Amino acid sequence: MSGLTVRHPHPSDHAALQGALTDWWGGMGGEAGAQQRRLLVPRLFLQHFAGTSLLVEEPEPAGTRGGAALRAFLIGFLSQTDPDTAYIHFVGVHPEAQRGGLGSALYQRFFDLVREHGRSRVRSITSPVNRNSIAYHTRMGFRIEAGDRTEDGVEVHTDYDGPGLDRVSFVREL
Protein backbone atom coordinates (compact mmCIF):
# COMPACT_ATOMS: atom_id res chain seq x y z
CA MET A 1 0.00 0.00 0.00
CA SER A 2 2.92 2.35 -0.73
CA GLY A 3 1.96 6.02 -0.72
CA LEU A 4 -1.44 5.17 0.70
CA THR A 5 -2.79 5.62 4.21
CA VAL A 6 -5.05 3.21 6.10
CA ARG A 7 -7.40 4.32 8.86
CA HIS A 8 -10.68 3.46 10.58
CA PRO A 9 -13.75 5.29 9.25
CA HIS A 10 -15.79 8.09 10.83
CA PRO A 11 -19.54 8.56 10.21
CA SER A 12 -18.62 11.62 8.11
CA ASP A 13 -16.95 9.28 5.58
CA HIS A 14 -20.38 7.96 4.62
CA ALA A 15 -20.88 10.26 1.61
CA ALA A 16 -17.52 9.23 0.08
CA LEU A 17 -18.44 5.59 0.63
CA GLN A 18 -21.85 6.04 -0.99
CA GLY A 19 -20.12 7.63 -3.99
CA ALA A 20 -17.84 4.60 -4.26
CA LEU A 21 -20.82 2.21 -4.06
CA THR A 22 -22.40 4.13 -6.94
CA ASP A 23 -19.32 4.45 -9.17
CA TRP A 24 -16.87 1.59 -8.61
CA TRP A 25 -18.90 -1.41 -9.75
CA GLY A 26 -18.97 -0.40 -13.42
CA GLY A 27 -22.75 -0.02 -13.35
CA MET A 28 -23.26 -3.68 -12.31
CA GLY A 29 -27.03 -4.21 -11.99
CA GLY A 30 -27.84 -0.74 -13.37
CA GLU A 31 -29.30 1.98 -11.12
CA ALA A 32 -31.17 -0.72 -9.13
CA GLY A 33 -27.83 -2.43 -8.43
CA ALA A 34 -26.25 0.83 -7.27
CA GLN A 35 -29.27 1.57 -5.04
CA GLN A 36 -29.05 -1.97 -3.61
CA ARG A 37 -25.35 -1.51 -2.79
CA ARG A 38 -26.02 1.87 -1.15
CA LEU A 39 -28.85 0.47 1.00
CA LEU A 40 -26.60 -2.37 2.16
CA VAL A 41 -24.17 0.10 3.75
CA PRO A 42 -26.19 2.47 5.94
CA ARG A 43 -24.31 4.93 8.14
CA LEU A 44 -24.68 2.65 11.17
CA PHE A 45 -21.73 0.52 10.03
CA LEU A 46 -19.40 3.54 10.24
CA GLN A 47 -20.89 4.59 13.58
CA HIS A 48 -20.84 1.28 15.39
CA PHE A 49 -18.30 -0.99 13.65
CA ALA A 50 -15.53 1.52 12.98
CA GLY A 51 -12.83 -0.47 14.79
CA THR A 52 -13.12 -3.44 12.42
CA SER A 53 -13.63 -1.35 9.29
CA LEU A 54 -10.87 0.20 7.19
CA LEU A 55 -10.47 2.94 4.59
CA VAL A 56 -7.48 3.24 2.24
CA GLU A 57 -6.79 6.74 0.92
CA GLU A 58 -4.42 8.52 -1.37
CA PRO A 59 -3.25 11.56 0.60
CA GLU A 60 -4.24 15.02 -0.60
CA PRO A 61 -1.51 16.27 -2.96
CA ALA A 62 0.64 18.99 -1.33
CA GLY A 63 -0.60 22.50 -2.06
CA THR A 64 -4.05 21.38 -3.19
CA ARG A 65 -7.35 21.35 -1.33
CA GLY A 66 -8.93 18.36 -3.00
CA GLY A 67 -8.92 16.22 0.14
CA ALA A 68 -7.82 12.61 0.45
CA ALA A 69 -9.19 10.30 -2.25
CA LEU A 70 -10.81 6.99 -1.23
CA ARG A 71 -9.08 4.05 -2.97
CA ALA A 72 -10.49 1.07 -1.08
CA PHE A 73 -12.64 0.17 1.92
CA LEU A 74 -13.61 -2.81 4.04
CA ILE A 75 -16.67 -2.86 6.34
CA GLY A 76 -16.59 -5.68 8.87
CA PHE A 77 -17.65 -6.56 12.41
CA LEU A 78 -17.30 -9.15 15.15
CA SER A 79 -20.24 -11.54 15.42
CA GLN A 80 -22.12 -10.97 18.70
CA THR A 81 -23.75 -14.40 18.44
CA ASP A 82 -20.74 -16.57 17.55
CA PRO A 83 -17.62 -15.56 19.55
CA ASP A 84 -15.32 -17.34 17.06
CA THR A 85 -16.57 -15.49 13.98
CA ALA A 86 -15.90 -12.16 12.29
CA TYR A 87 -17.91 -11.01 9.29
CA ILE A 88 -16.89 -9.00 6.22
CA HIS A 89 -19.94 -7.10 5.04
CA PHE A 90 -18.67 -5.09 2.08
CA VAL A 91 -15.33 -4.53 0.35
CA GLY A 92 -14.58 -2.16 -2.51
CA VAL A 93 -11.42 -1.26 -4.44
CA HIS A 94 -11.33 1.67 -6.87
CA PRO A 95 -11.26 0.28 -10.45
CA GLU A 96 -7.93 2.02 -11.17
CA ALA A 97 -6.38 0.47 -8.05
CA GLN A 98 -7.46 -3.13 -8.72
CA ARG A 99 -4.95 -5.93 -9.43
CA GLY A 100 -2.29 -4.14 -7.38
CA GLY A 101 -2.68 -6.20 -4.19
CA LEU A 102 -4.64 -3.52 -2.37
CA GLY A 103 -7.64 -5.78 -1.74
CA SER A 104 -5.46 -8.60 -0.43
CA ALA A 105 -3.62 -6.24 1.90
CA LEU A 106 -6.96 -4.99 3.24
CA TYR A 107 -8.26 -8.52 3.88
CA GLN A 108 -4.98 -9.37 5.64
CA ARG A 109 -5.31 -6.31 7.90
CA PHE A 110 -8.84 -7.41 8.78
CA PHE A 111 -7.72 -10.99 9.47
CA ASP A 112 -4.97 -9.69 11.81
CA LEU A 113 -7.37 -7.27 13.49
CA VAL A 114 -10.03 -9.85 14.29
CA ARG A 115 -7.44 -12.46 15.34
CA GLU A 116 -6.48 -9.96 18.06
CA HIS A 117 -10.13 -10.13 19.14
CA GLY A 118 -9.89 -13.93 19.42
CA ARG A 119 -11.72 -14.71 16.18
CA SER A 120 -10.73 -17.86 14.30
CA ARG A 121 -13.16 -17.73 11.38
CA VAL A 122 -14.27 -15.12 8.84
CA ARG A 123 -17.55 -15.25 6.93
CA SER A 124 -18.75 -13.28 3.95
CA ILE A 125 -21.32 -13.49 1.14
CA THR A 126 -21.60 -12.20 -2.39
CA SER A 127 -24.07 -12.13 -5.26
CA PRO A 128 -23.85 -15.07 -7.75
CA VAL A 129 -23.59 -12.60 -10.66
CA ASN A 130 -20.42 -11.12 -9.16
CA ARG A 131 -17.98 -13.64 -10.68
CA ASN A 132 -14.98 -11.40 -9.86
CA SER A 133 -15.91 -11.45 -6.18
CA ILE A 134 -16.33 -15.25 -6.20
CA ALA A 135 -12.93 -15.76 -7.87
CA TYR A 136 -11.37 -13.25 -5.51
CA HIS A 137 -12.67 -14.90 -2.33
CA THR A 138 -11.45 -18.27 -3.57
CA ARG A 139 -7.95 -16.85 -4.17
CA MET A 140 -8.05 -15.34 -0.67
CA GLY A 141 -8.54 -18.80 0.86
CA PHE A 142 -12.30 -18.72 1.40
CA ARG A 143 -14.29 -21.92 0.91
CA ILE A 144 -17.72 -21.81 -0.73
CA GLU A 145 -20.40 -23.36 1.46
CA ALA A 146 -22.94 -25.81 0.04
CA GLY A 147 -26.14 -24.14 -1.18
CA ASP A 148 -29.47 -25.45 -2.47
CA ARG A 149 -28.43 -25.34 -6.18
CA THR A 150 -25.40 -24.67 -8.41
CA GLU A 151 -25.04 -21.91 -10.98
CA ASP A 152 -22.13 -22.23 -13.46
CA GLY A 153 -20.54 -24.69 -11.03
CA VAL A 154 -20.90 -22.42 -7.98
CA GLU A 155 -23.03 -23.34 -4.96
CA VAL A 156 -25.83 -20.78 -4.54
CA HIS A 157 -28.37 -20.11 -1.76
CA THR A 158 -31.64 -19.11 -3.45
CA ASP A 159 -33.43 -16.08 -1.90
CA TYR A 160 -30.78 -16.01 0.87
CA ASP A 161 -31.34 -12.32 1.65
CA GLY A 162 -34.96 -12.14 0.45
CA PRO A 163 -36.97 -12.72 -2.74
CA GLY A 164 -34.59 -12.58 -5.72
CA LEU A 165 -31.57 -11.90 -3.51
CA ASP A 166 -29.55 -15.10 -4.09
CA ARG A 167 -26.15 -15.30 -2.41
CA VAL A 168 -22.92 -17.32 -2.40
CA SER A 169 -21.67 -17.97 1.15
CA PHE A 170 -17.95 -18.02 2.04
CA VAL A 171 -16.05 -19.10 5.12
CA ARG A 172 -12.33 -18.93 5.88
CA GLU A 173 -10.51 -20.33 8.91
CA LEU A 174 -7.84 -18.00 10.28
Add this chain to the structure above:
Amino acid sequence: MSGLTVRHPHPSDHAALQGALTDWWGGMGGEAGAQQRRLLVPRLFLQHFAGTSLLVEEPEPAGTRGGAALRAFLIGFLSQTDPDTAYIHFVGVHPEAQRGGLGSALYQRFFDLVREHGRSRVRSITSPVNRNSIAYHTRMGFRIEAGDRTEDGVEVHTDYDGPGLDRVSFVREL
Protein backbone atom coordinates in the same frame (compact mmCIF):
# COMPACT_ATOMS: atom_id res chain seq x y z
CA MET B 1 -47.71 -10.07 25.95
CA SER B 2 -50.28 -12.58 27.26
CA GLY B 3 -50.57 -15.71 25.14
CA LEU B 4 -47.50 -14.70 23.16
CA THR B 5 -43.97 -16.07 23.31
CA VAL B 6 -40.75 -14.07 23.04
CA ARG B 7 -37.49 -15.56 21.80
CA HIS B 8 -34.24 -14.68 20.05
CA PRO B 9 -34.22 -15.22 16.27
CA HIS B 10 -32.47 -17.90 14.20
CA PRO B 11 -31.24 -17.30 10.62
CA SER B 12 -34.11 -19.55 9.46
CA ASP B 13 -36.56 -16.86 10.66
CA HIS B 14 -35.38 -14.58 7.86
CA ALA B 15 -38.15 -15.49 5.39
CA ALA B 16 -40.88 -14.73 7.96
CA LEU B 17 -39.19 -11.43 8.71
CA GLN B 18 -38.95 -10.53 5.03
CA GLY B 19 -42.66 -11.27 4.69
CA ALA B 20 -43.38 -8.90 7.58
CA LEU B 21 -41.22 -6.16 6.01
CA THR B 22 -43.26 -6.53 2.81
CA ASP B 23 -46.74 -6.68 4.39
CA TRP B 24 -46.89 -4.82 7.71
CA TRP B 25 -46.18 -1.22 6.61
CA GLY B 26 -49.45 -0.85 4.69
CA GLY B 27 -47.59 -0.40 1.42
CA MET B 28 -45.68 2.65 2.71
CA GLY B 29 -43.44 3.85 -0.16
CA GLY B 30 -44.93 1.35 -2.63
CA GLU B 31 -42.88 -1.60 -3.91
CA ALA B 32 -39.72 0.55 -3.71
CA GLY B 33 -40.41 1.12 -0.01
CA ALA B 34 -40.92 -2.60 0.63
CA GLN B 35 -37.70 -3.41 -1.25
CA GLN B 36 -35.87 -0.75 0.75
CA ARG B 37 -37.11 -2.26 4.05
CA ARG B 38 -36.11 -5.77 2.94
CA LEU B 39 -32.60 -4.65 1.93
CA LEU B 40 -32.14 -2.98 5.31
CA VAL B 41 -32.54 -6.31 7.11
CA PRO B 42 -30.20 -8.81 5.46
CA ARG B 43 -29.82 -12.23 7.06
CA LEU B 44 -26.60 -11.18 8.80
CA PHE B 45 -28.57 -9.46 11.58
CA LEU B 46 -30.20 -12.78 12.55
CA GLN B 47 -26.87 -14.61 12.28
CA HIS B 48 -24.67 -12.26 14.23
CA PHE B 49 -26.90 -10.11 16.48
CA ALA B 50 -29.39 -12.75 17.65
CA GLY B 51 -28.79 -12.16 21.36
CA THR B 52 -30.01 -8.55 21.22
CA SER B 53 -32.84 -9.22 18.76
CA LEU B 54 -36.30 -10.49 19.67
CA LEU B 55 -39.27 -12.12 17.97
CA VAL B 56 -42.80 -12.21 19.41
CA GLU B 57 -44.99 -15.05 18.20
CA GLU B 58 -48.49 -16.37 18.62
CA PRO B 59 -48.07 -20.09 19.30
CA GLU B 60 -49.33 -22.59 16.75
CA PRO B 61 -52.96 -23.44 17.63
CA ALA B 62 -53.27 -26.96 19.10
CA GLY B 63 -54.05 -29.60 16.49
CA THR B 64 -53.02 -27.42 13.54
CA ARG B 65 -49.81 -27.37 11.54
CA GLY B 66 -49.74 -23.69 10.63
CA GLY B 67 -46.65 -22.94 12.69
CA ALA B 68 -46.13 -20.01 15.04
CA ALA B 69 -47.21 -16.64 13.60
CA LEU B 70 -44.85 -13.65 13.85
CA ARG B 71 -46.55 -10.74 15.66
CA ALA B 72 -43.63 -8.40 16.31
CA PHE B 73 -39.84 -8.19 16.04
CA LEU B 74 -36.94 -6.03 17.15
CA ILE B 75 -33.48 -6.15 15.55
CA GLY B 76 -30.78 -4.52 17.65
CA PHE B 77 -27.10 -4.76 18.52
CA LEU B 78 -24.41 -3.45 20.86
CA SER B 79 -22.22 -0.75 19.35
CA GLN B 80 -18.65 -2.04 18.90
CA THR B 81 -17.32 1.53 18.64
CA ASP B 82 -19.10 3.18 21.59
CA PRO B 83 -19.19 0.88 24.67
CA ASP B 84 -22.07 2.89 26.23
CA THR B 85 -24.42 2.58 23.26
CA ALA B 86 -26.88 0.02 21.95
CA TYR B 87 -28.65 0.47 18.62
CA ILE B 88 -32.15 -0.48 17.51
CA HIS B 89 -32.03 -1.13 13.78
CA PHE B 90 -35.58 -2.18 12.92
CA VAL B 91 -38.82 -2.78 14.82
CA GLY B 92 -42.10 -4.08 13.45
CA VAL B 93 -45.48 -4.88 14.99
CA HIS B 94 -48.19 -6.72 13.04
CA PRO B 95 -50.93 -4.17 12.14
CA GLU B 96 -53.57 -6.21 14.02
CA ALA B 97 -51.40 -6.25 17.14
CA GLN B 98 -50.66 -2.51 17.25
CA ARG B 99 -51.92 -0.23 20.06
CA GLY B 100 -51.89 -3.16 22.50
CA GLY B 101 -48.59 -2.34 24.20
CA LEU B 102 -46.65 -5.02 22.34
CA GLY B 103 -44.14 -2.55 20.87
CA SER B 104 -43.53 -0.91 24.26
CA ALA B 105 -42.98 -4.29 25.92
CA LEU B 106 -40.46 -5.18 23.21
CA TYR B 107 -38.53 -1.92 23.63
CA GLN B 108 -38.50 -2.48 27.42
CA ARG B 109 -37.09 -6.00 26.97
CA PHE B 110 -34.36 -4.56 24.75
CA PHE B 111 -33.57 -1.79 27.26
CA ASP B 112 -33.25 -4.39 30.05
CA LEU B 113 -31.16 -6.68 27.86
CA VAL B 114 -28.60 -4.05 26.86
CA ARG B 115 -28.46 -2.61 30.40
CA GLU B 116 -27.18 -6.06 31.43
CA HIS B 117 -24.41 -5.51 28.85
CA GLY B 118 -23.52 -2.21 30.54
CA ARG B 119 -25.15 0.04 27.95
CA SER B 120 -26.55 3.37 29.15
CA ARG B 121 -27.82 4.81 25.87
CA VAL B 122 -29.96 3.59 22.96
CA ARG B 123 -29.90 5.09 19.48
CA SER B 124 -32.24 4.62 16.55
CA ILE B 125 -33.26 6.35 13.32
CA THR B 126 -36.37 6.51 11.19
CA SER B 127 -37.55 7.99 7.91
CA PRO B 128 -39.13 11.51 8.13
CA VAL B 129 -42.23 10.23 6.27
CA ASN B 130 -42.86 7.68 9.03
CA ARG B 131 -44.83 10.00 11.37
CA ASN B 132 -46.10 7.03 13.43
CA SER B 133 -42.54 5.96 14.16
CA ILE B 134 -41.53 9.51 15.14
CA ALA B 135 -44.53 9.86 17.51
CA TYR B 136 -43.86 6.39 18.90
CA HIS B 137 -40.18 7.04 19.68
CA THR B 138 -41.13 10.29 21.41
CA ARG B 139 -43.67 8.47 23.60
CA MET B 140 -41.00 5.85 24.39
CA GLY B 141 -38.74 8.55 25.84
CA PHE B 142 -36.42 9.10 22.89
CA ARG B 143 -35.16 12.61 22.16
CA ILE B 144 -34.86 13.83 18.55
CA GLU B 145 -31.34 15.03 17.76
CA ALA B 146 -30.76 18.31 15.92
CA GLY B 147 -30.55 17.91 12.14
CA ASP B 148 -29.71 20.27 9.28
CA ARG B 149 -33.35 21.26 8.61
CA THR B 150 -36.88 20.80 10.00
CA GLU B 151 -39.82 19.14 8.27
CA ASP B 152 -43.26 19.70 9.82
CA GLY B 153 -41.50 20.73 13.01
CA VAL B 154 -39.24 17.65 13.16
CA GLU B 155 -35.44 17.86 12.92
CA VAL B 156 -34.23 15.98 9.83
CA HIS B 157 -30.78 14.92 8.58
CA THR B 158 -30.78 15.32 4.78
CA ASP B 159 -29.23 12.40 2.83
CA TYR B 160 -28.23 10.77 6.15
CA ASP B 161 -28.08 7.26 4.68
CA GLY B 162 -27.34 8.29 1.08
CA PRO B 163 -28.89 10.39 -1.70
CA GLY B 164 -32.62 10.81 -0.96
CA LEU B 165 -32.40 8.77 2.25
CA ASP B 166 -33.21 11.45 4.84
CA ARG B 167 -33.45 10.31 8.46
CA VAL B 168 -34.62 11.46 11.91
CA SER B 169 -32.11 10.51 14.64
CA PHE B 170 -33.23 9.44 18.14
CA VAL B 171 -31.36 8.93 21.38
CA ARG B 172 -32.60 7.71 24.78
CA GLU B 173 -30.66 7.50 28.02
CA LEU B 174 -31.34 4.31 29.98
